[in-house]
Each structure stands twice: as structure tokens, then as C-alpha cells.
Amino acid sequence: xxxxxETGGNATTDGGAYLEHIKKKRLMNFIMMVVxxxxxxxxxxxxDKRNAGGFWDGLSHIFDFPxxxxxxxxxxxxxxxxxxxxxxPSLIETINIAAASTLIGGLLGLAMSLLVTRGFAPVPxxxxxxxxxxxxxxxxxxxxxxxxxxxxxGGGPVPAMIAIALHSVGALGKLFSEVNENASLKPVEGLAxxxxxxTQRMVLGVxxxxxxxxxxxxxxxxxxxxxASAILGFVGAGGIGYDLRNTxxxxxxxxxxxxxxxxxxxxxxxxxDQLSGLLRNRLTHGAANPQVIL
Amino acid sequence: MTTATLHAxxxxxxxxxxxxxxxxxxxxxxxxxYIFVSFDVAGLGDRINLNNxxxxxxxxxxxxxxxxxxxxxxxxxISVEGERKGQYPGGTAPDWVSLGDATVVxxxxxxxxxxxxxxxxDIPGYGVVTARPNGTGVNAVFPRGDLPDYINASKxxxxxxxxxxxxxxxxxxxxxxxxxxxxELFFFTLDSPYYGMGPVELARHALSGxxxxxxxxFWTNKMWRHGDVLxxxxxxxxxxxxxxxxxxxxxxxxxxxxxxxxxxxxxxxxAARRVFDFLRGVDGLIWTIVLSRAFGPGPLTGSLAILLxxxxxxxxxxxxxxxxxxxxQIEGITSTGAKPMQRYRxxxxxxxxxxxxxxxxxxxxxxxxxxxxxxxxxxxxxxxxLTQAIATQKDWEEVTYYxxxxxxxxxxxxxxxxxxxxxxxxxxx
Numbered sequence: 249x250x251x252x253x254e255t256g257g258n259a260t261t262d263g264g265a266y267l268e269h270i271k272k273k274r275l276m277n278f279i280m281m282v283v284x285x286x287x288x289x290x291x292x293x294x295x296d297k298r299n300a301g302g303f304w305d306g307l308s309h310i311f312d313f314p315x316x317x318x319x320x321x322x323x324x325x326x327x328x329x330x331x332x333x334x335x336x337p338s339l340i341e342t343i344n345i346a347a348a349s350t351l352i353g354g355l356l357g358l359a360m361s362l363l364v365t366r367g368f369a370p371v372p373x374x375x376x377x378x379x380x381x382x383x384x385x386x387x388x389x390x391x392x393x394x395x396x397x398x399x400x401x402g403g404g405p406v407p408a409m410i411a412i413a414l415h416s417v418g419a420l421g422k423l424f425s426e427v428n429e430n431a432s433l434k435p436v437e438g439l440a441x442x443x444x445x446x447t448q449r450m451v452l453g454v455x456x457x458x459x460x461x462x463x464x465x466x467x468x469x470x471x472x473x474x475x476a477s478a479i480l481g482f483v484g485a486g487g488i489g490y491d492l493r494n495t496x497x498x499x500x501x502x503x504x505x506x507x508x509x510x511x512x513x514x515x516x517x518x519x520x521d522q523l524s525g526l527l528r529n530r531l532t533h534g535a536a537n538p539q540v541i542l
Numbered sequence: 543m544t545t546a547t548l549h550a551x552x553x554x555x556x557x558x559x560x561x562x563x564x565x566x567x568x569x570x571x572x573x574x575x576y577i578f579v580s581f582d583v584a585g586l587g588d589r590i591n592l593n594n595x596x597x598x599x600x601x602x603x604x605x606x607x608x609x610x611x612x613x614x615x616x617x618x619x620i621s622v623e624g625e626r627k628g629q630y631p632g633g634t635a636p637d638w639v640s641l642g643d644a645t646v647v648x649x650x651x652x653x654x655x656x657x658x659x660x661x662x663x664d665i666p667g668y669g670v671v672t673a674r675p676n677g678t679g680v681n682a683v684f685p686r687g688d689l690p691d692y693i694n695a696s697k698x699x700x701x702x703x704x705x706x707x708x709x710x711x712x713x714x715x716x717x718x719x720x721x722x723x724x725x726e727l728f729f730f731t732l733d734s735p736y737y738g739m740g741p742v743e744l745a746r747h748a749l750s751g752x753x754x755x756x757x758x759x760f761w762t763n764k765m766w767r768h769g770d771v772l773x774x775x776x777x778x779x780x781x782x783x784x785x786x787x788x789x790x791x792x793x794x795x796x797x798x799x800x801x802x803x804x805x806x807x808x809x810x811x812x813a814a815r816r817v818f819d820f821l822r823g824v825d826g827l828i829w830t831i832v833l834s835r836a837f838g839p840g841p842l843t844g845s846l847a848i849l850l851x852x853x854x855x856x857x858x859x860x861x862x863x864x865x866x867x868x869x870x871q872i873e874g875i876t877s878t879g880a881k882p883m884q885r886y887r888x889x890x891x892x893x894x895x896x897x898x899x900x901x902x903x904x905x906x907x908x909x910x911x912x913x914x915x916x917x918x919x920x921x922x923x924x925x926x927x928l929t930q931a932i933a934t935q936k937d938w939e940e941v942t943y944y945x946x947x948x949x950x951x952x953x954x955x956x957x958x959x960x961x962x963x964x965x966x967x968x969x970x971x
Contacts, residue, residue: 284787291784295845298777299922300838313835341580348577351570387952389911391918391925392945395932399598402589405581479827482919483929489827496831510828518823 316500321507331508335491339512341405342487345480346473349409353416353473354466360417361424362450368428368436370446385418394480408485412476416469427461428454464531467524474520478513488513594935601938605726609639609647609718611657613675613711618645618657622726623936627764630732638720647718649706661716663702663709673700675713682711725939727765734759766943771927775951777841778923781913782906782955784841785848790902792853797860804864814857821854830916839921847916848909856902863897864890896967903959903966910955914948924948 296303321328362368364378390411397407435453444452455462481489492509495502578584608624611617620635622628635641638648644658652666662672669685671693679697694701702709708719730737736744736756748756761769798804800814829847837843872889880888917925924944931940 288784288787288791291780292788292842292845295777295780295784295841299840299842301836301840301842303837303842306833306837306842310833310836313832344577344580348574348581351573355570383953383956384949387911387949387956388945389914389948389952391915392928392948395918395929396598396941399932399935400591400595401586402591404589406583406586409577409581475825475827478825479915479919482827492827492831510824513825513828514823517825518819521822 317503317507317510320500320503324504327504328508331505332512335488335505335509335512338481338486338488338491339516342477342481342489343474343516345405345408345412345477345485345487346470349412349416349477350466350470350473352409352413353420353469354462356413356417357420357424358455358462360421361428362454364421365425365428367433368450368454382418382421385414386422387418388415390415390476390480391483394485395483398484403484403486403490405486408477408480408487411480411485412473415476416473420465420469423465424458424462427458427465431457460531464528467528467531471517471521471524474517597936598938598941600721601936602942603939604721604723605939606719606721607636607726609635609645609657609720611645611661611716613714613716616659622732622765625765627731628727634732647720649704649718649720651706653704653706655709655718657716657718661711665702665704671700671702673711673716675711675716677713680711680713725766725943727763729763730759731763731765734763736760766940771924771944771947774917774924774927775947778844778913778917778925779910779951779955781841781844781848781916781923782909784845785852785913786902786906786909788845788849789852789856790898792849793856793860794898796853796857797864800857800861801864803867803869814861818854818857818861821850822858823854824851826851826912826916827919830920834920839926841922843920844913844916844922847920848912852905852909855905856898859901860894860898863894863901867893899966900963903963906959907952907956910952924951 292303360378360382363370364375364382366372366375369375390408393411393414394407397410401407431454435457436449439449439453477487478489478492481487481491482493484490484493488509492506492513495506495509605623607620607622609618609620610624612619618641620630620639630636633641638650640646640648644656647655647657649655652664654664656662660672660674662670664670668690671682671684673680673682675681680700682695682700684693684695689695692703694703698713700709700711707721710717727737730739736747736759739747744756796814796817799810800818802811805811805814826847829850830843833843833846833850837846867890871893872885875885875889913923914925914928917923918929919925924947928941928944928948931937931944
């Protein structure tokens with residue numbers, strides 16, 4: 249019904265060709281929709297079959313664990329402030345891992361981005377190989393590097409920091425180079441005309457133009473890295489994730505401590521997200537929000 | 543007057559900039575100094591295990607073949623990486639080992655080891671080391687002079703590590719390790735009749751009707767488990783696919799609730815937004831832990847963890863996109879007398895759908911990585927295989943293989959999502 253009312257007016261003047269085209273497009277969209285839904289349903293079916301516990305079975309138990317955790321936490325509510333203080337240093341470590349890796353990733357990403365932006369690159373033939381390097385750095389999940397580094401360096405925050413920093417170099421390097429491409433070349437040419445070297449041209453001509461955008465992307469990265477650093481802790485790379493795994497593998501009896509860690513993590517993530525969102529809004533002055541590449 | 547104030551303002555701005563350019567690097571440096579101390583980077587030198595690093599590196603591009611003799615009964619067994627799955631069937635050996643009464647192992651570059659009741663190792667430039675292991679010890683005899691550093695000898699044990707290989711003898715056992723480049727048995731294990739065949743020969747066999755058997759032997763390769771690995775990759779992909787698109791489907795109606803221009807009632811808006819904040823704030827890690835308690839390890843748990851986290855993310859992004867829709871198009875549709883459903887269908891969706899789909903596709907690639915990580919935590923997909931292989935601390939060639947596969951998968955998803963984005967956005971025009 250709806251289709252006819254919309255296209256009826258055109259059909260009298262343009263003849264059937266337009267109607268035909270729209271019909272075909274609708275049919276194609278419909279088929280794609282059906283295929284997509286079929287894939288989704290059969291996908292869930294396959295995932296359900298290959299999972300240890302079934303979906304419907306698990307659904308009835310989904311609140312068992314949170315309930316056990318909360319009841320234990322409520323029972324020993326007076327201990328809660330103590331736990332929050334006990335795990336605060338680990339939380340600081342997790343935040344430090346994220347901050348340091350964002351900083352390292354940002355600084356190296358900045359250098360890389362200048363090397364891979366056409367027009368700024370001092371060595372033009374290196375542009376493509378370095379872009380592939382960034383692609384690979386971005387493609388490796390942090391956990392892969394972290395696990396390998398833990399084997400060589402032992403546990404602790406350093407493997408996590410290196411792993412997240414490497415990934416950040418790849419992600420920020422690409423985003424920064426996209427920002428660079430929109431930078432005006434005029435200051436750079438002006439500096440070149442008075443005999444400035446490459447470093448001077450970049451530091452004085454490019455970076456002041458793009459710094460707010462860089463900062464905005466780096467803040468977004470920091471939000472992502474906080475989550476990553478908590479996850480890496482879970483596989484043995486220090487911080488609050490590591491404590492979480494220890495309390496979880498202890499099981500009943502330490503669920504109240506796990507609850508404290510959950511609360512700390514949740515609050516940290518929310519606060520950092522809100523703060524960085526505010527800062528980013530101020531940096532871009534309410535301009536269209538930057539495209540996210542995780 | 544105005545010039546003077548302008549002058550002063552410019553000077554203040556300049557000096558502020560100057561101070562900033564000095565302060566920022568200083569603050570960064572100070573922070574790194576703090577990190578250096580608090581992460582104990584200086585102590586890293588003691589903690590680093592160079593031996594592990596060396597094993598890892600050399601294992602990733604080479605493999606070792608063990609030739610072992612049981613000194614009590616003289617039985618010889620030859621296997622790749624010393625694993626049962628890589629054992630040479632009785633009576634067969636690689637071409638550098640000649641079986642017989644005395645087994646001769648030629649390590650190359652003149653290094654020859656003879657196994658038998660008397661074991662000898664001819665080391666070029668040094669001499670012949672002989673040993674006659676029995677109940678009293680290994681009874682090793684060395685050439686005159688001091689022992690070189692690469693030989694480690696005691697009464698019951700001699701170890702010789704040269705460039706050509708490694709040799710260890712105890713009272714019970716004599717063992718030779720030969721290192722070679724490559725990933726041995728990658729296509730077929732030794733018990734397969736197709737082991738060692740070149741591509742041409744394989745093609746000939748395949749054409750004469752053995753294609754199924756060849757595929758079967760490759761697919762069920764016990765050493766590299768290609769079938770299992772592919773399933774694991776598929777599971778990881780499945781988690782990313784189901785999580786991403788499932789989240790998009792749940793987030794879309796909720797996003798309408800959270801958008802100011804579609805939900806005038808503040809309470810719904812507030813509720814929907816807090817739901818998004820909660821889902822995002824709890825984060826994939828905690829969702830994974832909670833869900834794996836209910837559903838156990840597997841791809842479903844991973845899918846649902848991604849789905850929950852990203853419902854929050856998408857909900858927030860979608861509602862922002864919906865708040866930015868152009869009202870004119872909706873008004874135009876309304877003026878033709880369209881009912882609410884038609885207004886959405888022709889006024890809203892054509893505007894926002896390309897934006898939403900493009901955002902969702904961006905996440906498809908990043909969720910492939912998340913799925914690997916979730917798989918490593920909860921157990922499922924390629925993440926599980928990876929952590930298992932790392933936990934053995936010796937199958938580094940498999941670790942390398944998995945890492946390469948993961949990188950290729952993520953890059954393929956990146957290209958696919960980019961291609962789809964371009965196609966869908968252009969196609970919708």
C-alpha cells in the first residue's frame with residue numbers, strides 16, 4: 249500500500265521504468281534482509297549448539313551468580329569500604345597502564361602519522377610500508393602480545409602496557425594521519441620558505457593546527473584502553489583485573505570482594521567516559537563527533 | 543587604546559603558549575618517571591627470561607626432530623618435536639638417519655652421531671666422544687684436554703649442544719635433537735601416505751580419484767588440527783557477527799526511546815540512557831564473567847557478552863544520530879498524509895540507516911578482536927586455542943600460526959566492513 253501512494257505521482261510522467269527500478273530495489277533489499285535474518289538465526293542456533301551450556305537452560309540461571317554475589321556483599325556490607333580501599337592501588341595500576349600506554353601510543357602514533365601522510369612524509373617510499381605496519385599493529389589483539397610478553401617478561405603491568413601501547417600506535421597513527429590530511433599546507437610552506445627543517449615544519453606548522461583533534465582521539469583511546477587494561481589484568485598482566493581473577497577463582501566466600509572490584513571498575517569506566525566526553529566536546533566545540541575506530 | 547589592549551592580549555597569549563610548550567613535555571616526562579618507578583621497569587632486567595624468548599623465537603620458524611635410543615633394549619624412536627603424533631612409523635626415518643645395527647645420525651657439517659651399545663659423537667675440530675652407558679654410568683670418554691663450554695658432563699649424564707644439534711645421554715636414554723627450518727608436518731603427518739609429496743605429485747593423485755582422501759588427511763592432521771582451527775576461527779567470527787548485529791537490532795528501538803526528538807517524555811529518555819550507560823559501563827570483561835557462569839564456555843557466551851556491551855554503545859550512538867535527523871524530510875512526508883509508521887519508513891530511516899549501518903560495520907572489525915579476547919577469557923574460538931598453545935610453553939610454531947591467522951582474520955574483516963560500508967552508502971545514495 250505504502251509503496252503505491254509514494255510512487256504513484258511519478259509513474260504517470262516517467263512511465264514504468266522508475267517503478268520497475270524501485271520494485272527491483274525493494275525486492276533486492278527484501279531478499280538481503282531475509283538472508284541476513286536467516287544467517288543471524290542459524291548463527292545463534294550454531295553458537296547455542298557449540299556452547300557448553302544451552303541458551304534456555306542458562307537463561308534461567310543468569311541471575312544466580314549476580315544474586316550470590318550481591319547477597320554475600322550485603323551480608324558483609326560493613327566490610328565493603330575496606331575492600332574498596334584494599335583494591336584501590338590495583339585500580340590505580342590499571343589506570344596507569346591505560347594512561348601510560350595511551351601516552352606512548354599517542355607519541356609514537358604522532359611520529360608515525362607524520363611519516364605516513366602524503367605531503368608531510370620525509371621519505372615518500374616509506375609511506376606504504378609504514379601504513380602496512382600500522383595496519384598490522386591495529387589488527388593484533390592486545391591479548392596476543394600480552395600473553396607472549398608475559399611468557400618472556402613474567403607477569404606485571406609492563407607486558408600489558410607494551411601490548412596496549414602497540415595497539416594504540418596502530419589505531420592512533422591511522423586516525424592522526426587522517427587528521428593531518430585535512431591540515432592546511434600554508435603554514436608548512438611558509439616555514440619551508442624561511443628555511444625551516446622537517447622537524448621544525450612539523451612541530452611549528454602542523455601540530456598546532458591538529459593538536460585539538462589529536463587530543464580528542466587520544467582521550468577516546470584512553471577510554472578504550474582502560475577497558476583493555478582491566479581485561480589484560482585478567483590474563484595475568486597486573487592491575488585490578490588480576491585481583492578480579494584471583495577472587496573469582498577463589499569462588500564462594502570472596503564474592504563480596506569481587507563485588508567491590510566490579511563496583512570500582514564500573515565507577516571508573518563511567519567516570520572516565522563522562523569526563524573524557526566532556527573534554528572532547530570542549531575540544532571540538534560541539535562539532536560533529538569524531539568517527540570512532542576502536 | 544584598542545591597539546594597546548590587543549597588544550597586551552597578544553603578549554599574554556604568547557607567554558601562555560610559551561609556558562605551555564615547556565610545561566607539557568615536562569609533565570609527560572615526570573609521568574613517565576613515575577611509571578618507570580611504579581612499574582619497576584628497572585627490575586625488568588632481572589625478570590626477563592631470555593631463554594624463553596630464544597625458545598619462542600627459534601621455535602616459531604624451526605622445528606626439531608628427536609632421535610632417541612632406549613639404552614636398555616636399543617630401541618630407536620624418531621619423532622618430530624618428540625610428540626607421539628609426530629612419530630615416524632617403525633622402520634622409517636628421515637634421510638639423515640640410517641637405521642641398522644648401529645644407527646647413524648648425520649647432523650650435517652661433519653657432525654656424525656652413532657647410536658648403538660656404544661654411542662659416539664664425532665665433533666669436527668674437537669674429536670670423537672664415546673660413551674658406553676650401563677648400570678654404572680654413561681662411561682663417557684673425551685679427547686684429551688679441557689672440556690669445551692658446549693659440553694656438560696657428569697657421571698650419569700652428558701650434554702653436548704653444538705650448532706648442528708643437541709645430544710644428551712643418560713644411563714637410560716640417548717637422544718639427538720636436530721633443528722630444521724619450517725613448520726614440519728604442516729600438510730600431512732607421517733602416518734599419511736601423502737607425506738612428503740610435492741604439489742605436482744599430489745595433484746596427480748588427486749586427479750586419479752584420491753582428492754577426498756588427501757583432503758581428509760590434511761583436514762584431520764593431528765599435529766596442526768586444521769579442521770579444529772578453522773572451526774575455532776569460525777566460532778570467533780560467529781561471536782563477532784552475532785554480537786555486533788544482535789546488538790544493533792536491540793539498540794535501534796531503544797535508541798528511539800533515548801532520542802529527544804522522538805520521545806518527548808523525559809522519563810523514558812532518562813531510563814533508556816541509563817540502560818545504555820549501565821550496559822557500557824559494566825564492560826565486556828564483567829559481562830563475560832557473569833555470562834560464562836550461566837552459559838558455560840563457548841561461542842554463545844561470547845556472542846551475548848559482545849551483544850550486551852554493544853547494545854549500550856550502539857544505543858548511545860544511534861540516539862545521537864537520530865537527534866541529528868533533518869526534520870524537513872519528515873515534515874514533507876507528513877504533509878502527504880502519511881501515518882506514523884510511514885513517516886518513519888520514508889522520513890527517518892532513509893536518512894539515518896546509512897549512518898547507523900556504517901557505525902555498526904566499524905564495530906564488526908573491532909569485535910572480531912574482542913571475540914578473540916573473550917574467547918581467551920571464557921574459553922571458545924581461536925582465543926582458546928591460542929591460550930592453550932601458549933600454556934604448553936613449547937608449541938610456539940602453533941602460537942605463531944594462530945597469531946598469523948588472527949591477524950589475517952581481523953584484516954579481512956576490516957576490508958570487508960570497509961567494502962560493505964562503501965557499497966551500502968553509495969548504493970543507498
